[in-house]
């Protein structure tokens with residue numbers, strides 16, 4: 072017992088200046104590592120993308136931060152404290168394909184679920200909470216659908232409802248797993264506008280993203296992942312052809328329009344010429 076308390080005390084504050092700090096994280100499914108020895112630092116106030124091919128471990132990384140998968144090794148700290156003590160400060164929008172959309176509940180109820188962390192399970196949501204949830208639905212342009220069953224929405228509309236749920240949570244660290252997947256261009260612009268607004272309010276956002284072309288326009292921080300971390304840091308430094316090639320391997324070799332002679336260490340930023348035709352959805356399946 073004493074040991075456990077000592078252990079907790081030891082891990083109580085660690086890198087408090089970072090929104091997210093991960094050390095030596097390995098996650099395995101059926102003894103097969105899908106994340107290997109991950110060290111990751113995300114400073115507060117950035118809008119960070121996590122990018123890598125299908126199966127790279129992006130969703131697993133997000134789930135590990137949320138305590139939804141048990142690591143084989145490693146430590147995760149959120150604002151300096153062990154992540155499991157900080158779950159209330161984390162907002163989460165899951166990858167759409169992983170959600171059972173058939174559960175019988177309304178749009179408004181789904182959004183109000185985001186408030187349970189603040190209310191506790193005993194207090195029922197009242198008028199103030201309903202107002203908050205409606206405000207969030209308005210922000211994502213879904214207020215008119217508040218009484219609709221969640222199963223009776225299109226994929227992009229469901230995505231926006233989950234974003235509204237994360238908004239009412241008033242978290243400090245947001246983890247969003249492909250929030251722009253399968254939405255139309257207008258909705259995508261709307262979502263990225265919301266994410267940038269959250270950043271301007273000092274929030275930290277870690278967003279799994281699959282469109283290489285929009286990275287420089289949307290994000291200021293980049294994490295390249297393929298089971299291991301390939302590179303991480305300010306987007307301007309990390310967004311290079313060499314790094315993308317290392318992340319996507321032969322997939323990126325198939326892309327058209329890559330300038331000859333790039334890809335070595337220190338290769339320059341891909342730029343629009345490279346990526347306009349560079350199959351913007353490399354690693355995506357959509």
Ligand SMILES: Nc1ncnc2c1ncn2[C@@H]1O[C@H](COP(=O)(O)OP(=O)(O)OP(=O)(O)O)[C@@H](O)[C@H]1O
Pocket residue numbers: 100101105123124125126127128129130131132166354
């Ligand atoms: N519950 C599970 N049991 C066993 N293997 C799993 C499980 N969840 C994921 N995996 C495997 O772990 C690896 C990483 O999966 P993960 O979902 O993290 O990838 P991803 O980078 O999010 O991929 P995508 O771009 O397709 O969403 C994949 O090989 C996947 O098949």
Ligand SMILES: [Mg+2]
Pocket residue numbers: 129130131166248
């Ligand atoms: Mg995924």
